[in-house]
Amino acid sequence: MNETDFLKDYDPSAFQRPSVAVDLVLLGIRDGRPAVLLLKRDQHPHAGRWALPGGFVGIDESLDAAAARVLREKAGMAHAHLEQLYTFGAVDRDPRMRIISVAYLALLTEQAFEAALRAMPMLLPAAIEVPWAGEVGGPVDALSPENEKLALAFDHAGILATAMRRLRGKLDYSDVAFALLPELFTLRQLQDVHEAILGAGLNKPAFRRRQLDRGWLAPTGAYESGAAFRPAELYRFQPSTAD
Amino acid sequence: MNETDFLKDYDPSAFQRPSVAVDLVLLGIRDGRPAVLLLKRDQHPHAGRWALPGGFVGIDESLDAAAARVLREKAGMAHAHLEQLYTFGAVDRDPRMRIISVAYLALLTEQAFEAALRAMPMLLPAAIEVPWAGEVGGPVDALSPENEKLALAFDHAGILATAMRRLRGKLDYSDVAFALLPELFTLRQLQDVHEAILGAGLNKPAFRRRQLDRGWLAPTGAYESGAAFRPAELYRFQPSTAD
DNA sequence: TTGACATATATTCAGTATAGATATATGTAG
């Protein structure tokens, strides 16, 4: 910004500022499908619709800190994989006033997802249905536990679609999948996560090879228990030293 | 955001709002290297340092519209490939006041880059030096025409590094490279753009094959002229119909 | 105690893509 613009701004009444909020896509895998945690709006506007948890950004609070605070306040969660997704700034996205929303993607393990549901009973777990393949695609649907399409508030359907595109895009060149898994996991669990996000089956031996060759998987020597068949080895995610 | 938070906001004096700005990374290829257009700051803070062109977002202006306006006002340009990059929201990124900046990446053809320099003589073309390979990396440097490292204002060095990471990441699965080329171009020019952005040489026959197999290149039957050797065929970018 | 079973893990093989090297084509310049 240049100085002329800035000087105008020194007078707080010179022009109006938009409000800035963060909205969280709390995403996990549930019953083999991607799922998101939603809150029901009980007030105008969009009363009765389902919304992503969010909150305004404090004047002395960074965006990342605001996202972490919303995670704490709305999902009762101290830590999660949090990454900025996209900033939504259409003028009329909120009919009340100008609100710019910085969307964050929060990735939850299955345990964290269920813990959030217990801690905050007003949260609804909604399965995400992605009706397109690959990474280029239009809207997605959020389904109620009864498998009915949910009406989302504001532009939150668009935010959700952006989250799924981002997640699919990053899946095979980044380590995001591990943010959805517990500390110890089997290769089958890792593949299940990939398949849930991609919405497609994968070739098992090829998947194993690629994952093991990546150098991110540290075998633990321990094995899963309780299965009615040969138990699989448990692995741990080990961030690459080469990075 | 929930209603409690929102009601607080109905009273404009209840809490302060941050200012929201857009900053543009005006990027082109110059002398075979990626280059960015910068403005010298003549006022406190960071007086004498070089900054990305930017401007505040109007209360009735979408983020994309604000970016397009800055492109027009600061670079004298009606159109360019514009995409949102990342939103920077550290509390102390501007010492004067709280300003959240939504960074945009603007891709300019070589002609557009030079036209901007002519239209706005205060713009400085700075070569970008990326001291890392691949897509994961730290800071980058902006070099003056005399090849000296420029001191950038605010967190703009970080924004520039984010832009280069994004560009490298998108290069081979998206069509961004064509935004840096004129309407008609040869395969050699396309490869030059890729090599400039990646900072590395590429195998020529393999590059040609991959590009031609993608289905984005429409041969025109016309050939370049004026070269002291066999002229190459001119191609046109044709967005895939399958997408 | 033993064999059926379901899954993990290992191996193999063919088809495909890729990098790199080499060969050929085609314009300008002297």
Place this chain on the structure above:
DNA sequence: CTACATATATCTATACTGAATATATGTCAA
């Protein structure tokens, strides 16, 4: 007309991928 620089085409060895097959290892039920 020939040298030359580059475009374009062809070839080959290698790596990767998907799919099929074989073997290992636990639980469970007869």
